[in-house]
Amino acid sequence: MGKFWGRIVEKAKKFRRSPFFPKPTSIYHQVFHKRNFQNIWREIDFSTGKLPAILVLLFSFIILVFPNNLAKHFVLPQSYVLGLLIDYLSPAIYLTEILVALLLLFSMRRLLKQKLKQPRKTFLILAGIFLMALLPSVWQGATALTTSGGFSLISLWRWLELALWLGFGFWVATFISKKGKKTLVLLLGIAVGWVSLLALGQFLTQHSLLGYWFMGEPNLSPSLGGVALGSWGGREVLRAYGTFPHPNVLGGILSVVLVWLAARKRWFGFGVGFAAVVASLSRTAWVSLAGGLTSLLSGFHSFLLWGDLSFSRRWELLESAGRMISSSPLAGVGLGQFTSVLPEFGLPSGLSLFIQPAHNIFALIAAESGIPALLAFLFLLAAAFRQTLRQKNRLITIALLQLVFLGFFDHYLYTSPQGLFLFSLIMGLSFSYSDN
Numbered sequence: 318m319g320k321f322w323g324r325i326v327e328k329a330k331k332f333r334r335s336p337f338f339p340k341p342t343s344i345y346h347q348v349f350h351k352r353n354f355q356n357i358w359r360e361i362d363f364s365t366g367k368l369p370a371i372l373v374l375l376f377s378f379i380i381l382v383f384p385n386n387l388a389k390h391f392v393l394p395q396s397y398v399l400g401l402l403i404d405y406l407s408p409a410i411y412l413t414e415i416l417v418a419l420l421l422l423f424s425m426r427r428l429l430k431q432k433l434k435q436p437r438k439t440f441l442i443l444a445g446i447f448l449m450a451l452l453p454s455v456w457q458g459a460t461a462l463t464t465s466g467g468f469s470l471i472s473l474w475r476w477l478e479l480a481l482w483l484g485f486g487f488w489v490a491t492f493i494s495k496k497g498k499k500t501l502v503l504l505l506g507i508a509v510g511w512v513s514l515l516a517l518g519q520f521l522t523q524h525s526l527l528g529y530w531f532m533g534e535p536n537l538s539p540s541l542g543g544v545a546l547g548s549w550g551g552r553e554v555l556r557a558y559g560t561f562p563h564p565n566v567l568g569g570i571l572s573v574v575l576v577w578l579a580a581r582k583r584w585f586g587f588g589v590g591f592a593a594v595v596a597s598l599s600r601t602a603w604v605s606l607a608g609g610l611t612s613l614l615s616g617f618h619s620f621l622l623w624g625d626l627s628f629s630r631r632w633e634l635l636e637s638a639g640r641m642i643s644s645s646p647l648a649g650v651g652l653g654q655f656t657s658v659l660p661e662f663g664l665p666s667g668l669s670l671f672i673q674p675a676h677n678i679f680a681l682i683a684a685e686s687g688i689p690a691l692l693a694f695l696f697l698l699a700a701a702f703r704q705t706l707r708q709k710n711r712l713i714t715i716a717l718l719q720l721v722f723l724g725f726f727d728h729y730l731y732t733s734p735q736g737l738f739l740f741s742l743i744m745g746l747s748f749s750y751s752d753n
Contacts, residue, residue: 368427368492375420376488379413380504383738384512384570386533386560387412395471398656398672404562405656405674408474411734412533417485424488436704437490440748443697444483450693451476451652454686458651475653482737489745498746502577506586509574513586513593516557516567520596523555532560547598557596566729568594568602570739573719576609580712601726605719630665631676631726637662638675641684649687678724678731701747716743 388409396406421428433441458472493501515534518526525537535558537544545556545564556564571590578587594602640662641650650658655674665671675681683691698721705714720730720743729736 369423372420372424372492375416375423376492377504379416379420379738380501381508382416382532383413383508384532384560384735385412386535386562386735387529388533388734393471395657399660399670401670401672403656403672405653405732406471408471413734413738414478414481417481421481421484421488424492428488428491431491436700436748437487439700439704440490440697440744441487443693443700444487447690447693447697448476448480448483450690451479451686453648454650454652454690457645457648458654458685471657472652472654478734478737482741483744485738486741486745486748489742490748493746493749498749499581502581502583505574506578506581506583509571509578509590510586512559512561512567513571513589516559516593516596517589519555519559520557525558534558534560535562549598554598556598557593559593561735562733563729564597565599565602565727566733566735568597568599569605569723569727569729570735571597572602572606572609572723573716573739573743575606576715576719577712579610601723605723608722609715609719630667630671633663633665634659634673634675635677635680637664638677638680638684642680642688645687647687647689649683649685649690652685655681655685674728674732676727678728681728681731697744701744705747710747713743713746717747 388411390404390407390409392402392407396402398406431437455472455476458475512532515526515531519537523539525534527534529536537555537558539546539553539555545558546553547556547564548554557567558564559567561567561570571594575587575590575594578584578590591606594606637659638655641655641658644650644662656672659672675684679691679694682694698717702714702717704710705717720740724730730740731737
């Protein structure tokens with residue numbers, strides 16, 4: 318037995334010295350500012366200037382598993398609308414958000430000791446203004462009497478979730494260096510690789526492969542009600558999900574990350590990710606990817622089918638959002654309450670009930686939280702654009718353009734943990750410290 322373990326250790330040492338095993342100088346020294354990781358596994362003292370190993374591991378793990386959909390859902394009396402259980406009204410604790418909370422908790426002392434310099438100071442101030450602008454809608458939603466006779470805490474839950482992800486963005490802006498973005502793309506490429514392979518397997522077999530306990534893969538089959546179907550080769554097929562809650566989320570998020578992979582020549586991740594975007598059958602994701610790869614987001618309007626049911630329902634949701642804004646322009650109808658009050662402002666037409674948030678994050682913010690909150694959000698976006706243009710950070714500028722484009726046609730960048738991850742990551746990179 319001793320000889321056996323001796324051979325195992327010797328092989329591990331050889332692999333450790335091989336070119337396939339990234340050395341600390343090629344990974345950790347490039348990711349974080351002025352960090353020495355020679356004793357990374359021993360370094361857990363937050364009082365020093367070095368970044369502890371636990372933070373490196375947590376951040377890396379968050380990037381690698383960000384597509385996962387594992388969560389504990391809480392069904393409340395307020396989670397039902399017209400007898401239907403609405404996911405948007407069911408608070409959930411996601412694995413990714415637990416990891417982000419731990420990252421921020423273990424980093425708190427370091428974050429408080431950081432000297433706030435531009436542009437991180439700008440990000441912190443504008444993010445704080447946005448969160449404060451949401452508070453009237455939190456009170457509006459949290460104190461609104463529901464049909465069940467209880468008081469809703471969904472608005473408070475949504476506010477805490479948004480605060481958590483903006484905190485993650487500030488962490489990225491504080492600790493990720495310009496050189497570290499290369500390694501960040503490597504980690505994102507690995508995440509894109511495994512979720513894309515899963516998505517392609519779903520598309521080819523037309524059903525889920527491993528089940529929920531593998532990163533929250535949804536239960537998929539063309540015969541199940543509520544799954545997203547599309548047309549491929551003249552027949553109706555199951556669209557690829559990966560571990561995301563909807564094919565549009567898979568396609569949209571990958572459309573942004575694939576531009577980074579192409580720029581860094583990570584061709585394997587780009588190839589399988591590109592195939593997964595195609596298999597998602599998401600037209601907005603196709604346009605976003607095409608626009609990102611060509612640095613343009615115009616000239617693709619004919620790609621959208623303006624007469625189909627999907628568009629008509631989205632348009633009717635926008636009309637309902639407009640009526641909500643008119644009814645309460647300052648505080649909105651309540652953060653996280655769009656679907657709860659939707660029947661009062663007009664349901665989309667169709668044979669089945671379609672109770673979802675407005676498929677436009679700008680209209681959704683204004684409807685739920687009022688025009689002041691929307692203006693605060695737009696100021697935050699404008700500041701991010703200004704910062705990336707000043708630093709001539711072309712990739713992040715393109716990513717911001719893609720976020721705006723996707724935000725006009727869907728809500729997941731503001732409502733799902735995977736979308737909030739991408740949004741907060743890009744915002745953090747927009748305001749990250751420039752090595753120059």
